């Protein structure tokens with residue numbers, strides 16, 4: 164039946180997209196690896212009803228899958244993701260293991276099975292808290308249950324199949340303040356089928372290096388002028404600069420919170436309000452320093468006919484990503500926002516911990532760094 168509608172490979176990717184939707188909605192998903200089955204439930208979605216149902220199915224065999232950074236924070240000597248046995252679905256223990264600050268556990272953590280790996284990847288794709296309960300089940304015990312099934316191989320192959328599959332779905336002129344000749348081009352595709360936008364400012368000459376910026380969405384900074392970062396300034400300054408010079412292309416990428424999603428960014432901001440720096444906060448939540456990939460952004464540029472770029476960024480990873488994707492990076496230029504008491508620590512951390520090219524003199528003048 165399925166092959167009547169879609170080729171098998173396409174059906175695999177579609178089943179993952181459906182599973183991402185289930186995860187984001189807080190519903191369990193049934194994973195299959197050969198003859199083994201397991202139910203995966205994001206920790207974010209656990210309540211006492213779900214816990215009771217899982218308890219009955221688990222018969223002591225459930226486990227909690229956590230990322231490497233989270234296990235490290237718990238005191239485990241490992242950087243790889245792993246699982247911790249859950250003899251019972253104890254919500255307090257699960258909450259402590261997955262998110263409590265200062266929680267420490269010395270129970271052994273084991274390597275992920277194929278089922279656990281798939282569960283972790285789904286949670287990552289769904290942009291929810293990166294912790295998932297995995298409950299091995301028999302086919303008989305879930306017969307007739309209204310659960311979405313997805314094969315672990317489909318999940319493993321998903322990124323490769325979809326990461327750069329971008330198509331243009333609409334475009335229209337939108338005059339901007341400071342850049343009246345601007346056209347918005349909307350792309351759809353990539354992981355999670357999000358909408359991504361390219362804003363073509365002026366008439367860039369595609370036969371020469373085109374000025375580009377890859378700008379990851381920051382609702383707080385871009386729209387509300389949050390003082391915690393420099394995003395809003397960078398965004399508007401880039402558009403103005405492109406309009407004043409030979410034009411350019413600004414990619415506005417749906418990658419809130421360095422790719423962690425907006426809810427996780429707000430969790431991180433809450434930790435920052437209690438003294439954590441930007442990277443420590445993400446680590447405490449189980450994330451690495453930066454989850455973003457820019458291969459799909461390079462594909463957007465290629466689809467617009469760009470071969471060579473002059474990129475405006477302080478982030479070395481963006482430069483390397485475009486080069487890796489086969490674009491000629493003819494130059495890279497800095498773009499700084501205004502510094503203030505609320506964002507100077509954030510900018511210092513980006514310089515010191517992620518190698519961003521941020522003007523040390525400016526930071527020094529602000530008095531936060533010594534050398």
Ligand SMILES: Nc1nc2c(ncn2[C@@H]2O[C@H](COP(=O)(O)OP(=O)(O)OP(=O)(O)O)[C@@H](O)[C@H]2O)c(=O)[nH]1
Nearest residue numbers: 378379380381392418419420421431441476477478
């Ligand atoms: N997780 C997390 N994300 C943050 C925090 N502050 C800002 N962000 C996100 O960081 C990203 C910043 O995007 P960009 O300005 O494009 O990227 P950048 O890596 O700073 O590089 P350039 O600005 O090009 O130098 C956005 O996705 C923001 O939502 C934070 O404290 N934690």
Ligand SMILES: [Zn+2]
Nearest residue numbers: 381384392394
């Ligand atoms: Zn920001």
